[in-house]
Amino acid sequence: MADRPVSDIELKAPKGDWRDAHVELRKGTFSNASLPKDLIALGLPNPRKWQPTDLDWQLPPDWKGILLRGMRERLAKYRSFRLFMDVCVRCGACADKCHFYLGSGDPKNMPFARAELIRSVYRRYFTLSGRLFRSLADARDLTEDVVKEWFYYFYQCTECRRCSVYCPFGIDTAEITIIVRELLSLIGVSTHWVTEPxxxxxxxxxxxxxxxxxxxxxxxxxxxxxxxxxxxxxxxxxxxxxxxxxxxxxxxxxxxxxxxxxxxxxxxxxxxxxxxxxxxxxxxxxxxxxxxxxxxxxxxxxxxxxxxxxxxxxxxxxxxxxxxxxxxxxxxxxxxxxxxxxxxxxxxxxxxxxxxxxxxxxxxxxxxxxxxxxxxxxxxxxxxxxxxxxxxxxxxxxxxxxxxxxxxxxxxxxxxxxxxxxxxxxxxxxxxxxxxxxxxxxxxxxxxxxxxxxxxxxxxxxxxxxxxxxxxxxxxxxxxxxxxxxxxxxxxxxxxxxxxxxxxxxxxxxxxxxxxxxxxxxxxxxxxxxxx
Amino acid sequence: MATPATVEERWLAAAATVSGGLIAAHTLTERDPFRNPIGHVLRRNLAALVREFFGAMDEAAIDAAFGEIMALRSIQDLSVERAVGFVFRLRGIVREEAPQMQPAEAEARIDRLAISAFTQYLACRERLADLKLNEQLRALGVARRRTAHRGGAPA
Structure with missing residues (x-):
């Protein structure tokens, strides 16, 4: 396909399922993990030595429950978060506005696609259609791979809010990033460059x-x-x-x-x-x-x-x-x-x-x-x-x-x-x-x-x-x-x-x-x- | 009869493979340089390379064009093989689109392009190390300036 002229290429969606959460963490493309001393200084949970390239991230035993309870609390506390989980119609107005998408070509860096990484989990556990129809409703189970995927992509968003300027619904993707990072911090997943300062x-x-x-x-x-x-x-x-x-x-x-x-x-x-x-x-x-x-x-x-x-x-x-x-x-x-x-x-x-x-x-x-x-x-x-x-x-x-x-x-x-x-x-x-x-x-x-x-x-x-x-x-x-x-x-x-x-x-x-x-x-x- | 434009289009399609093998349709179709910077840089520099391939093979022009392309590809999710290997896709394209060109001549020109591509790729990777060092030095900029000012080692 790649050798045909540009004008002949069929612009189909890429092969593979976007719900596949596996990410490859290449050197140079992620930030190092927080050090225990800084989490202890700030009174944050699960201080331990680890790195994103480790197979085992040493999450707390009840990590899934912690995340889902954290989501439930925040859905109740922040009206904006619940709205942003519900109102996106995936129109694509934001798609080519993110500098990380424009600079990487990675489709999961389109702001609506990045947000789908948590919306899919929201649908699975907090909506009737997601609970009943699972993948038919674009819902995903919360797995360790999803946690790693969140870490990878929500630490690529710089919370710059350029995408929100173009969103017809006024969805502020930075707010979604903030909530996901906050959720990850509940299980001790954060970066050294943030927690040390x-x-x-x-x-x-x-x-x-x-x-x-x-x-x-x-x-x-x-x-x-x-x-x-x-x-x-x-x-x-x-x-x-x-x-x-x-x-x-x-x-x-x-x-x-x-x-x-x-x-x-x-x-x-x-x-x-x-x-x-x-x-x-x-x-x-x-x-x-x-x-x-x-x-x-x-x-x-x-x-x-x-x-x-x-x-x-x-x-x-x-x-x-x-x-x-x-x-x-x-x-x-x-x-x-x-x-x-x-x-x-x-x-x-x-x-x-x-x-x-x-x-x-x-x-x-x-x-x-x-x-x-x-x-x-x-x-x-x-x-x-x-x-x-x-x-x-x-x-x-x-x-x-x-x-x-x-x-x-x-x-x-x-x-x-x-x-x-x-x-x-x-x-x-x-x-x-x-x-x-x-x-x-x-x-x-x-x-x-x-x-x-x-x-x-x-x-x-x-x-x-x-x-x-x-x-x-x-x-x-x-x-x-x-x-x-x-x-x-x-x-x-x-x-x-x-x-x-x-x-x-x-x-x-x-x-x-x-x-x-x-x-x-x-x-x-x-x-x-x-x-x- | 082939035109450089046809060769350029086909080569662009080969080069536009980014991010784990996905073809970004956006990269190929959007012409606004600020809505599609990757596509813009690829298109502009591949056009220059195709001109040189069918022309004088000016070394400086080739190095400059690959310098820009490799600045992009050396920091993408591409193995070295994939970052540079697209150059060799030109073989098949030229064979089909420019059969009048002597195979030996085409091979020799593609080899020269490939050497430039490798050289520029390596230069970009080496620049990354310099960038990190210089950023660290700037982070200590005031301390270094103060040390120099007070008679210590020069900043």
Whole structure:
């Protein structure tokens, strides 16, 4: 069949039964299992040493009962889950919208097909037709192979929600993924890349497990570098009681590159406008890997930000360039730990703008805050300092689709840079393609799967690189900044990755600062290079 | 008389076998590059290879085309044999579609294509190791920068 011309090929469904649950776990396509120490730290069940390639996953004796009871409880608790189990008509509108399907060609990565992996079990045990007619009703028994299949495919979904944009019923496949991962965690099936950061966060306040003294050391170093760059002493207050604003950022901002340059940009901005703020050594993480594990863990990790805001006595919270932090904040925080009545509705001290959209969570995105400053001409920029960059913007999934933050980052970028080009319309804004590494998939053992998932995004970047010479991909998510450089190096070499506030920091004209000759990375500015 | 377009179509059908032997109909039929990136990359680069096969056999052009195809196939669920083996499917296609071509000449050209395909496949696999290392280095970027700044080893 394969040697006939494309036009002659009969487009039949592939041979085999989709209900066959067997999966082949190839190296490079799955994440390692959680370690017992982290499950113990988080009080999670069935801690043991195991790996997905083991024949015996050492599930608890009553694993099937645990899963079915867990499903029953969640069907009763979450109306959305029951609806999403019942209302899908398998129309296929979502089929070619998932980046993992587009990058792998694996039919079980079509979002409706992935969801069928649990719907089939739902039908078997929770519907009359499934109980009576079994396979005739597309129902499947819950077996160990099904558990392994769930693990394989629901840890390929990055919970990016692109498919939900196209679903005529509004089914949010990410919610299904969250529930399946939560069910799997009940029998001790989860991944190291999710539970270790969560345990670290629980223990010391951030995913990377950075202790308070190391946190301070990192920020002191940033202060030193900023002094060399600008000639100004830019203080970064830590856990200062009575500050007006608590600033929360992802921990990668003070530990990894290129995130760190974004941190420098934030601090230059805050100094320039004289913001009364503090960071916290306890709420030293904006990210929330609990979202990638279970609702309960998400709630526990989210709570610390608000506890710290209360302890420090701030008025409101400003959040940095982070992706899923904003999904947790925007969609879940209010019902999990809110409302944050002890805080005030955020008002910009510079412009007087009242952020009514954050009236309940009391937390404002840094891009909203900065765009407002620019709109009111409270800061001055010299975009020529970014002239070595031809920039495009990757809408990070969570800020764009979960909170509708589409214009503000562009507003900042277009004022901080002279050369900006958009990727094709169906690959940006609410239609944005995921980086392929979110939701706890961004580890190196899963590299091949990540490169498949990121392939559609990379193709869109490649398009603007070829059309406009784009050499920099801007974004506002810590996971993007960690994983997009890898994606670019593989698929589109020559494209760097940066945060929006790194570019803002490059362009920011600061009162009393010495003349800038390098960008925040220490590289000569384009005009310096031209002069040389 | 064969046209490169016929050869290209048949070769594409052979190459579109992905994900455990399933033919993704989507890969073959959808022309939007952003709704079908795999099909787009395959189609674009196989066309370039067929042009070279019937033309000058420019080494750089062949390597560039296989570089893109193998970047895809080296990370799919394909064994090495299947990732690269589709090149040899060209033998049968050319025999049927271009009988005027001398068999020895066709064989020699296919061998040269196959060597390029293997070379590019290996290069992609080696790049995966570099990607992992560089990602780890970036994860420690601030510590490395600080060490260099304070007189330690260069970052």
């Amino acid at each position: 969560a345990a670290n966060c629980y223990r010391v306040g951030n995913h990377l497990g950075i202790a308070p003294h190391a946190f301070k050391d990192a920020l002191d170093f940033a202060r030193d570098e900023l002094r060399e760059l600008t000639g100004l002493d830019i203080e970064i207050p830590i856990s200062r009681k009575g500050a007006e604003i608590l600033f929360v950022m992802p921990s990668a901002d003070y530990f990894a590159t290129p995130h760190y340059y974004t941190l420098l940009g934030y601090m230059m901005l805050f100094h320039e406008i004289g913001l009364d703020f503090t960071v916290s050594a306890y709420a030293s993480e904006g990210g929330n890997f609990g979202l990638f594990h279970s609702n309960d863990l998400m709630k526990r990790l989210n709570a610390k930000i608000y506890e710290e805001a209360k302890r420090l006595g701030v008025r409101w919270i400003l959040g940095g360039e982070c992706g899923h932090m904003w999904r947790v904040l925007h969609q879940y925080m209010d019902t999990m730990n809110g409302p944050a009545d002890f805080l005030e509705v955020p008002v910009s001290p510079l412009t007087g703008t009242r952020f009514a959209n954050a009236a309940s969570t009391k937390m404002v995105h840094i891009c909203e805050f900065t765009a407002d400053l620019l709109y009111h001409e409270k800061i001055k920029l010299d975009p020529s300092r970014n002239d070595e960059y031809v920039v495009t913007y990757h809408d990070s999934c969570n800020p764009s689709r979960a909170m509708g933050l589409l214009e503000e980052p562009r507003y900042v970028l277009k004022r901080a840079c002279n050369h900006f080009h958009e990727m094709p319309a169906k690959t940006i804004r609410e239609y944005t393609f995921c980086c392929g590494s979110g939701a706890g998939l961004g580890n190196d053992e899963n590299m091949e799967m990540r490169l498949r998932g990121g392939f559609p995004r990379a193709q869109a970047v490649r398009h603007v690189r070829e059309a406009h010479g784009v050499n920099l991909l801007a974004c506002i998510c810590a996971i993007d900044k960690a994983t997009l450089p890898t994606l670019m190096d593989y698929w589109v070499p020559g494209v760097q990755v940066a945060g929006v506030h790194e570019l803002l920091g490059n362009a920011l004209v600061m009162k009393g600062a010495k003349e800038r000759t390098t960008n925040l990375r220490g590289e000569p500015l384009a005009k310096e290079t031209a002069n040389a």
